[in-house]
Amino acid sequence: MSTMPGTLPSPPPTVGARIAAVADQPSARMTGAERREQILAAARRVFAESGYAASTDEVARAAGVSQPYVVRLFGSKRELFLAAYQQAVDEVLAALSSAPAGPGAREAMSDAYVRLLADRDLLRLIMHGFIAGTDEAVGRAARHCLGESYRLFIERTGESSDEARQFVAFGMLINVLMAVDATAHAGEDAGLDALVTCVGEAVQGRASA
Amino acid sequence: MSTMPGTLPSPPPTVGARIAAVADQPSARMTGAERREQILAAARRVFAESGYAASTDEVARAAGVSQPYVVRLFGSKRELFLAAYQQAVDEVLAALSSAPAGPGAREAMSDAYVRLLADRDLLRLIMHGFIAGTDEAVGRAARHCLGESYRLFIERTGESSDEARQFVAFGMLINVLMAVDATAHAGEDAGLDALVTCVGEAVQGRASA
DNA sequence: GGCGCTTGTTAGTAATCACTCAATGCCAAC
DNA sequence: GTTGGCATTGAGTGATTACTAACAAGCGCC
Incomplete structure (x- = not known):
């Protein structure tokens, strides 16, 4: 009773405040569903950065809860990753599905995909699933x-199917360029700079034309 | 003195024989350079499958040597991964560079890239580097x-630069289809099956035409 | 105003990790 | 044939891992 556990007189000295950014106060009580959503959002960020190799502890700190609680809410790390990944896939397909059929559909789908780039984590997480390999569900x-x-x-x-193949291929190229952070490393490799410029022009042209 | 440490009366009971496949007899003595090459080849296979998350112990077992020896030969796991990755990049670029300039260069480069698919590990390892993120050298x-x-x-x-962009984009699509093992999971997703067929036709057409 | 359910924690565990240390046996040079 | 260097290993170490167990606190409900 001498040290009340609920008051939390000092936050964990240096390590706890690094990721955080979600819950400033040490996590007010929530409903399970709310917390699940919050942890899922944190897992999306963390897994997008480091893939399945990221630890549940990182996810917990990013979500502002204790580590045992995240594995309890999701059963296991694998199920947590799977939930985050499935949500990411659903978001990508929902974005592509938002384009109405008919004339202009191509531009609409291209635009929708490029808009996905606003979330730096979404497509990065998708990429991690592409090479997960070991996990059959992923x-x-x-x-x-x-x-x-x-x-x-x-x-x-x-x-035509050839046009569709080129569409998906272009998407994969965009994914890879974002994953390697090509724009942030401009000036490092002349070839890559030219490729980024060409991709940028193609996106612009397709969006405006 | 009661138990002589050098005699090794029984090899480690069940674990050592699992991966092996490189050295049947427990590793005859080699020169350092030879062993380095052997370990590098094993690292390529192991890292291609699991990325940087693979353990140095897996690499050691795949190479048929002890785990401390692989970290001693390469200094650290990071340097080992880097060496394997750099070698993979060099191989890809050497293959693309093998195409002579002039007419037919496009077909030669396409053929060279498709031939890289014969090694199931090479492009998979390359893919892992695309989303390594954390390591600046990779x-x-x-x-x-x-x-x-x-x-x-x-x-x-x-x-034109647009043609070059489409070439690289097609390469990324091939990488991804190989990473998700699309051909081995035929019948699972109708869209993917159609995509694989279309990619196969494009490769055939470009190679023969 | 106590009771039960849900939310959440701390403390602990067994496994695995990269990496270190000290030693052993092999080969070649003198 | 002894010595010295190289290849290679077994045994350990501290850190980190996913996951478990047990318990504490907030809230609705009668």
Whole structure:
């Protein structure tokens, strides 16, 4: 009773405040569903950066809760990753599906995909799933994300399979350029700079034309 | 003195024989350079499968040596990964550079890239570097690999930057399809199956035409 | 105003990690 | 044939891991 545990007189000296950014006060009581959502958002950020190799402790600190609580809410680290990944796939496919069929569908889908880049974590997490390999459920979700993107393009635009392949291929190129942080390292490699410029022009041209 | 440490009456009971496949007899004595090459080859396989998250112990077992020896030969796990990754990047760029400039350069470069697929580990390891993120040296190598591929295409074929962008983008699509093991999961997703077919036709057409 | 459920914590555990240390056996040079 | 250097290992170390167990506190409900 001498040290009341609820008051938390000093936050963990230096380590706790690094990631945080979600909950400033040490986590007011929430409903389970709310907390689940919050942890899922944190997991998305953390897993996007380090992939499945990220620890549940990192996710917990990013969410502002204790580490045992995140594994309790999700059962295991694997299920947590899977939930975050499935949500990411759903978001990507929802964005592509938002384009109405008919004329202009191609531009709408391109725009929708480029808008996904605003979230630095979403496509990065998707990329991690592409090379997860070991986990069959993640692999299945990743394959579905790829296949549905291709199928949706044909369904909405009515264009040829070759055009659809080029659409998906261009998306993968954008993914990779974002994953390697190409724009942040301008001036480092002349070839890469030229590639980034060319991709930028293609995005602009396709968006305006 | 009662138990002589050098005799080793029984090899480690079950764990040592799992991966092996490189050295059947427990590793005859080699020169340091030879062993380094052998370990590098094992690291390529192991890192290609699990990325940087793979353990030095896995690499050691795959190479048929003890785990302390692999970290001693390379200084640290990070340097080992870097050496394996740099070698992979060099191989990719050497393959692309093998195409002579002038007419037919495009087909030669496409063929060279497709031939890289024969090694299931090479491009998979390259992919892991794309999303390494944390390690700056790996990121630099990955960016160089991308930029040089783009630059080489323009240099050898003399085609437009848009054509070069499509070439690199197609390469990234191939990388991803191989990473998710699309062909091994045929029948799982109709869209993906169609995409794989379309990519296969494009590769065939470009190789023969 | 106590009771039960849900939210959340601290403390602990067994496994695995990269890395270090000290030693052993092999080969070649003198 | 002894000595010295190189290849290689077993045994350990401290840190980190995912996960468990037990308990504490807030809230609705009668």
